[in-house]
Amino acid sequence: MSELPNTNKGLVVIGGSAGSTEEIYYLLKHLNGTLRKSIVIVVHGKPIYSIVTDCNWTISTNLNFVLIGQNQTIKPNTVYFAPDGYHTLVESQSMFCLSVAPLLHYCRPSIDLLFTSAAAVFKHKCTGIILSGANQDGCAGMQEILRQGGNTITLAATEASQPYMINVCIEHRAVSMVMSKAELANFLTGV
Amino acid sequence: MTKSFEQIDKVDLEVELVMTTLKQMFGYDFSGYNRAPLKSRLLSFCKEYQVDSVIDIVKPLLHSPSISKELISYLTVTVTEMFRDPVLYQFLREYLPEYYQTKPYVKIWHIGCSSGQEVISLSILLQELNLLGGSKRYATDLNPMALEKAKRSSYQLANLKLYIKNYLASGGSHEFSKYYVVENDSAVFLPQLVFDVKFAQHDIVAEPAFTGADIIFCRNVMMYFTPQQHLAVVNKLVAALPKGGLLCIGLQEYIPDEVKALRKLKHGVPIYERIA
Ligand SMILES: C[S@@+](CC[C@H](N)C(=O)[O-])C[C@H]1O[C@@H](n2cnc3c(N)ncnc32)[C@H](O)[C@@H]1O
Numbered sequence: 282m283s284e285l286p287n288t289n290k291g292l293v294v295i296g297g298s299a300g301s302t303e304e305i306y307y308l309l310k311h312l313n314g315t316l317r318k319s320i321v322i323v324v325h326g327k328p329i330y331s332i333v334t335d336c337n338w339t340i341s342t343n344l345n346f347v348l349i350g351q352n353q354t355i356k357p358n359t360v361y362f363a364p365d366g367y368h369t370l371v372e373s374q375s376m377f378c379l380s381v382a383p384l385l386h387y388c389r390p391s392i393d394l395l396f397t398s399a400a401a402v403f404k405h406k407c408t409g410i411i412l413s414g415a416n417q418d419g420c421a422g423m424q425e426i427l428r429q430g431g432n433t434i435t436l437a438a439t440e441a442s443q444p445y446m447i448n449v450c451i452e453h454r455a456v457s458m459v460m461s462k463a464e465l466a467n468f469l470t471g472v
Numbered sequence: 473m474t475k476s477f478e479q480i481d482k483v484d485l486e487v488e489l490v491m492t493t494l495k496q497m498f499g500y501d502f503s504g505y506n507r508a509p510l511k512s513r514l515l516s517f518c519k520e521y522q523v524d525s526v527i528d529i530v531k532p533l534l535h536s537p538s539i540s541k542e543l544i545s546y547l548t549v550t551v552t553e554m555f556r557d558p559v560l561y562q563f564l565r566e567y568l569p570e571y572y573q574t575k576p577y578v579k580i581w582h583i584g585c586s587s588g589q590e591v592i593s594l595s596i597l598l599q600e601l602n603l604l605g606g607s608k609r610y611a612t613d614l615n616p617m618a619l620e621k622a623k624r625s626s627y628q629l630a631n632l633k634l635y636i637k638n639y640l641a642s643g644g645s646h647e648f649s650k651y652y653v654v655e656n657d658s659a660v661f662l663p664q665l666v667f668d669v670k671f672a673q674h675d676i677v678a679e680p681a682f683t684g685a686d687i688i689f690c691r692n693v694m695m696y697f698t699p700q701q702h703l704a705v706v707n708k709l710v711a712a713l714p715k716g717g718l719l720c721i722g723l724q725e726y727i728p729d730e731v732k733a734l735r736k737l738k739h740g741v742p743i744y745e746r747i748a
Contacts, residue, residue, distance in 0.1 A: 349724075350724045350725070350726055351694070351695050351702075351722075351724055351725045351726055352506070352698075352699050352702065352726075364724055367724060368509075370506075370508035370509055370512065371508060372506045372507060372508045376699075378506040378508055378509060378695075378696075379695050379724055380509040380512075380549060380695070380696070381549060381551045381692055381695070382509065382512070382513060382516075382549050382551060383551055394512055397512070398508045398511075398512065401481065401483075401484075401508075401511075402508075
């Protein structure tokens with residue numbers, strides 16, 4: 282999997298705690314069309330890729346769903362899932378990489394590590410989204426995306442399964458937009 | 473060509489300066505490793521040791537080389553567990569008895585053994601299959617601190633719960649506690665489990681491979697390599713294996729398409745046989 286020329290229009294990183302599977306289902310169900318960007322989803326403590334691909338969720342979409350492996354190439358129009366038990370990082374605009382470094386905020390995968398490395402590589406072409414969260418993980422990553430010129434969005438706290446993280450991000454001025462589920466689905470379809 | 477001031481990522485540059493120092497002063501060459509994990513490890517090193525920024529690691533490194541060991545331990549990521557990826561051990565439990573029948577003894581090489589949990593896991597499996605006596609093993613790692621731990625085979629009791637869970641998932645059915653004695657807050661695994669093992673410091677990137685191993689474990693080590701480095705090391709391992717030899721890798725790792733000499737033995741299990 283050698284590096285391809287960069288055809289990538291940007292990366293959307295989405296983070297959530299174990300409770301956010303419902304929200305992810307909603308978003309994936311409403312995604313349609315062709316995306317110029319790539320999306321990557323990281324969820325704490327749940328094998329989200331197998332949940333999405335194994336179960337009877339009826340997601341009809343022309344998007345590709347990919348579980349991230351070692352040195353995974355990043356392609357547009359694809360939704361990537363961070364594997365459980367590993368940290369996923371963005372190595373370059375065309376490659377993810379994995380690490381089994383220690384847990385961060387009791388979590389592996391860590392939202393902060395993914396978001397921070399995505400921000401360093403994609404700068405203003407990086408969008409960070411927090412759906413839910415029960416601990417601090419995610420806030421530092423959102424701050425870093427903002428600092429590098431990207432956008433940061435959270436789900437409206439009233440709609441989140443776990444609003445704690447969203448509120449922490451807002452308190453730390455790490456959020457540029459707050460959206461409802463429907464707005465978020467609409468936003469993602471356009472990226 | 474020089475870049476404009478805004479184009480230079482200062483932290484990336486600082487990371488390279490640390491890498492250059494490690495190479496020139498201590499011979500550790502990380503040029504073939506992915507940058508994002510190194511950078512994030514250096515940043516947490518700074519946090520833990522209350523160093524302001526990555527560049528501030530260079531000076532102490534130059535003047536008190538003892539911190540290099542600490543730093544290498546940080547960068548190489550030594551996190552490991554027993555019976556990691558139970559599907560692999562489950563497969564070996566079925567596969568090895570017949571494999572051993574074809575040979576007087578089987579040589580096994582654990583590359584990147586870290587603190588030794590992988591070695592002990594295989595010991596337990598071989599012991600239960602009555603194959604430990606027919607095995608000769610090498611366990612190597614780049615990181616001297618990890619090797620010291622491996623030689624002690626002593627692990628925090630708090631981790632045993634995970635190890636036992638993995639052991640059971642891999643098809644183990646013995647009383648796990650017969651394999652260790654408890655000392656304070658540690659489980660010390662029995663010396664007879666590793667009597668066949670020679671531990672040594674070895675860098676799989678910079679040094680030639682040992683030849684003669686029938687089975688190579690190189691798990692969650694190549695994950696950190698750039699695609700080019702990864703391909704080079706896989707080719708090196710293939711060349712070191714005899715035909716019919718086995719290569720075990722990590723569950724999320726892969727064998728590059730260019731490598732035609734390896735065949736996956738079973739879907740979903742990270743183990744390959746050299747076929748050509
Ligand atoms: C994450 S641990 C994997 C331990 C064990 N194999 C497992 O899968 O649980 C990675 C180990 O590889 C070692 N390592 C990294 N680069 C290496 C190299 N070039 N040569 C030998 N060992 C290396 C590290 O020191 C570390 O102990």
